[in-house]
Every structure is written in structure tokens, then in C-alpha cells.
Amino acid sequence: MSNFHSFPSTPFIRWFVKDNQSLDRDIRLKLLKGPFTSRAALVAAGMNTLLVCSVAVVLHPTLFFISWLVADMVIWIIRWFLLQRFMASGKSSLRYATDLSLLFGLIWAAEIGIGTAGCIISQDPVLQVLACTSAVSMNGAIAMRNQGIPRYAFTQILLTDIPMKLATLFQPEPMLRLLILQAPMYLTGLWVLLNNLNATLTTAYISEAQSTHSATHDKLTGVLNRLGILNLMTASLNSKTHGDSDFCVLCLDLDGFKKINDANGHATGDRVLVSFSEMVTRVVRKGDAVARIGGDEFIVLMPDTDKISASLIAERIIKGLEDYAGKYENYEGLGVSIGITQTSPSEQGSVDQVLSRADVAMYNAKSAGKNCFRFG
Template identity: 30%
Template sequence: MTKSLKSFSLPQGKLACWLLHPGRDTPQEIRTALVYTLFGTLPIFLGGVFNTIAVAWVLEYRHPSALFRFWLISEIIVCVARLVVLVLAHRRAQQGKSTPTDLYILLAPLWGATVGYGAFISSISGDWVAATLSFLSAAAMVGGICFRNFAAPRLVAIMIFLSLGPCCIGAVLSGEPVLLLTLVQIPFYLFAMSVAARKLNAMLITTMEAERENDRRARHDGLTGLLNRAGLFHATTYELARSARIGTGVPLFYIDLDGFKAVNDAHGHEFGDKLLVQVATRLRQLAGPDALVARMGGDEFVIVGQVPGAAEPNTFADSVIAEIERPFHLADDVVIEIGASIGIAPVTGVGNGIDKVLGSADVAMYEAKRHKKKSVVAA
């Protein structure tokens, strides 16, 4: 699901968190992806900024009063502030730094309020050209609000309310009975667009959850639950590279089981699979939370990252061999003993560079196999 290292911070304040709540509990990975969508669709954002400033400028020129002048000035200030915060957020996200998500989110309802204010003062001005233009502008913005922000349906509802709600008040104060129809139209429109935003949000989350599950299956070994080769490459490229849990110089251990084929031949693939699952469990426990464990296929495994206690690579490799040499109880009457050969290579980079490290560790592992009494070889 992750396509880029660029990531925007989750909101911290109570109000911003409430506005961005998707309406159901979701994993942090999906919430981060939902926040990411709010910083996209730049054409809609820029179109909205241009439209609202242009309408405010035209009507201020038509009505050079304090009310319209305040609208124009506030519109410019809010739009420029939103644009500056948006650009800053993109730059900080690209650099892997925290982003001003709370400020960006809170500026959105403020912008909706300036749109609503303009519609209100236009409706009570007695100038129906101004009222028509401002109402059309507000209605047009609602479409962009819904389709740009449906990842946060509460935010959509608040922005629509602030944009169109003042139109109802203006209609009541205008003295034109026919405009009272807006007291029915606008609440219905607010309800319909809010429901649409919620449904789009639910569809988006469902799609993200399915994509997340597909990614998990594609990057994990179906038998042991460990990372597979693709998962190892992805993790070193994105997750660990971003969180600095892996870096230059950490060891990569390439592990091959000695005697596994004999187990398969003697007891069948069912017991061979049970053995692999138990080996995976032991390796995961040995590696600790800060290292990656992967099954590369067959009876080959990889551990990469900081191992517990900052142990020396050879010392840790010896502990892995000792753990694997302990008997495996596969059934009441089936107890298996196997060994392991380990090749070690230092990580010189992440992403594509991990392929070369794997190659070096693989060569070292086969060198270890040739030394029956020495099962660990460093590249």
C-alpha cells in the first residue's frame, strides 16, 4: 500500500482528531493513508482558491464597503495561509519530518466560513447579481469540498455547513419570501453530501483494508508467517529505512538448515512443514523486535537488523545454531534434531543494495557448509 516515503503526520489536537476521525476504528497505516489524501488533488485546491478570491474581489469592486472589503481581505489571508501550510507540509513530508497537519485541517473550516460569510453579506445587500454569484460560488465549492476531503467525512460536513449555512440566514433576512425555499434546499443538500462523503469514505477504507491484506499476503510466507523475499525488500526499502531501524553496518544472517531434506524424506512434507514453523518461531524469538526475519524459500532464512543486546554477529550466530540444534518435538513419537549453517554479511545499504548483501551472505553460508566443523562464516 505504501508507494512513497512521503508521509504526513497524524493530527495531535482533540479538534483536529475529531474532524479527521473516519467514523470507524482503522489501523494507523490506513489513517496515515487517509491523511495523505487530504494533501493531494492540488488542481481542485488551487481552483477553489482562485474562485473564492476572484468572486470576493469582483463583489468588493462592485460594493466597496467595509463588509465586502473585510471579506476580500480575510479570503486572501486564509487562502494564502492554506497554500503556504500545504507547501510546507509537502516539503517536510518529503524530508521525513513532522508536518503541520493540525493547522492545515483547522484552516479548512475557516476557509468554509469565509465562503459562507461572503454569501451572507451578498444576500442581505439587496444586489441579486451579487447574491447569485456568491451563492453559485458557494455551491460550486461544496462539490470540491466533498470530493477532495471525503477521507474525513466530519470535516466535509462542517465545511459544507459553514459554507452554505449562512445562506439560510441571509435568505431569512433578505425579505424575499421565495428565498425561504433555501431553508429546505440547503439542509437537504448538506445531508445528502454528508451521506455521500461517508459512503465514499467507507468504500475507500474497505479498499485500503483489502489492499493492505493483499500486500500482507504478497509479502509474507504463507506457511511460517515470516516475511518472504519480496517482503524483505519492501521492509528494508520503506519501513526500516524510514524509521532508521536498519542502517549501514548492521549484520545480515543467511541461515540454511542442515538435515532438513532428510526429515522430509523420512517423515514426509507434513512434518517438514511443522519443522519449518517451529524454526521460524525460534528465530523470531531470538531476533527480537528490532530485526527482520524472513524465509527466503525452502529451508533458508534471513535475519537482518539490530539483534538483542548488541551481541557480536558471530556470537549471535552461534546462539542461533545452538537454538536450532535443540530437539524439535513434531509429534508424540517424532523428535527431530537438525543443524544450521550461517553466512554473515554487513548491510551496506537498503533497497536494491540489500540484494548484493544477500548474495554475499549466501556465498558465506555455502562456505560454512563446506566447513563441517565451522558453521559460521563472515563475508
């Protein structure tokens, strides 16, 4: 299931999920996804608490237990609605959808804790066993499901556990008060478990991100490699997000690079490639993608643009390289030929065909005298 959750908007809810602020945004979003990833978990939790509440009402049809049953059902319905309508379906039009989902997760935990406390105070051994077993099992599920946000998960556990422990003070069996003595060890163990699970999950996400980055980025320059840009171009051709918005592809090939590389060594050639990629990255727009697809050949993908904008970028790249080469005597003759093609997502064509058109245009630029751009 796709994840459509976002970071919380309110300071109160943000406090519960602000761990790992130094991590990449995508990793932090992945760590936050626990409460939004499984309808099955929500259904199982709802059936569990509904069973305990129903048994309590059957055995003791008091106002407290009837209210507990009603509250449990209402809270579950709201949580299901938020997950189904604003998270799972990807149609989130509610600004505070994430905040509300996390808030009602806390309210749900408090409701379980208060209801469990009522079962203990009732002195009914059946309810005491059922409610305490249910609460402890729910805490384990909370730790596993929300391990990416340990502060939030531990707060849920506290809201579930503390009322249950305090309730032992208001019933006549003194041995049950041993639960209070057990609380520090139990809660410390869960806190350690949560942090260990979180560390393991975080390491896994970081390793995944690094692996993905290595597979799609050029090791020398840090820009995208052939696989990375082909993936983006494929997505652009298949895009339904921007309708029929055109995108432009620029094919760049350095002129005079081989001569400089042969005369000055590969280390100098590498510095030229790195400097050129950095310059191009600075020149293009924030949403554009730069890739080195091999040797001294680069690709720029410009989504939602036209030939005029692409021309301006091409001119800036040519001028930027001229200024760079002018600083070094041994870089004489260094330039760039650029081929540009404009494509619409509605066109029937492949990535290879788009690249081929841009490549032909680039060779036309070389034939026209190099250090210029042509359209294809």
C-alpha cells in the first residue's frame, strides 16, 4: 500500500514523532508510517478490545462498562475512517489528517487503560484476567507497529499501563498491588525494546537508501547515472499527474574533453567532469534532473517546460562552461554541444526514442561548429 501520510502539523503531535530529526526526510516519513500501514492490525485490535468491552457489559451492565463499550466503538470507527478515507485511499484532503490519526491513537490507548482499570476495580476475576491480558498484548503490538516513532509508542504504552497499575490501589486484593512494583521493570524493558527496534529499523532504512542511491547515481560526480535518469524519463512518459505538460530532454557532450584528458591525465579529466556536473546542477531549475550517462556525456531532464525555457538553460550551460574553461590555460577548446528535444507524455514513444532524438540534435550541434545547441 502506498503511504500518503505526512509529517504532523501541530506542535503537540510533532513532539511525539520528532526523533531522528537529522535523518533524510524520506527516511523519517518511512519511520512514521507504522500507524498507517495496516488495516488488518486495526481490525484485529478493534476486535480484541470489543470482545473485552462486550464481556464486561454482559457480566456487569453498569454505566461505566456501557460507556466504555460505546467509547471503544466510536474511537475505532473514527480511526478506521481516518485510515481508510485520508490515508489508505490517497485522497487526503484534510490538513490535519496525520495529526488526528495519531491523536486518536493516543485517545484509544487511554481508553483501553481506563477500561482495564475499571475491570480490575470490579473485582471480577474473569474481567481482571481478560482485561490485563488484553492490555499487555496490545502493548506488545504497539511496540512492534510503532517502533519507528518510539516516543509516541511509549506514550501509548504509558496511557494503557499506568491506569491499570493505579487501579490495583482501589481493590481489596493486596497481591495485585505487586503490579505497581513490577511497573518500573516492565516499562524499562519496553523502552529498551522500542529503542533497539527503532535503531534496527533506522539502520535498515539508511542502508536501503544508500543502496538505492548507489544504484542510481554516478560515483564520480554524484549526479544521476543512466539507470537513474532512465527511471525518471520513464516516469515522465507515463505521468498522469501533469496531464499533457511537455518536458524537455537535453543531451550534452563535452567538446575537447578527450584532448584535455589525454594531455593532463585522468585526474584532471575527473575534475573537469565534477566541476561541469556541479555547474549544470546550479544552472538548472530545482525540479530538473542532471545525469552523467557515460564518459563526458550528460543528460538534463526538464519536466513541465518548453523549448524557450530549455534554450535559456542551454545558453547558461554553454556560458558557464566558457567561464570555467577561461580560468585555466590548459582547458583551451573545452566546450559543450547540446541537443534538445521536447516531448509530451501523451505522445506514443519510448525513452530510447526520446534519447535518440536528443542525441541526433546534439550531433547536429557538433556539425554546426560545436559549443552550441540544436533542437531535434
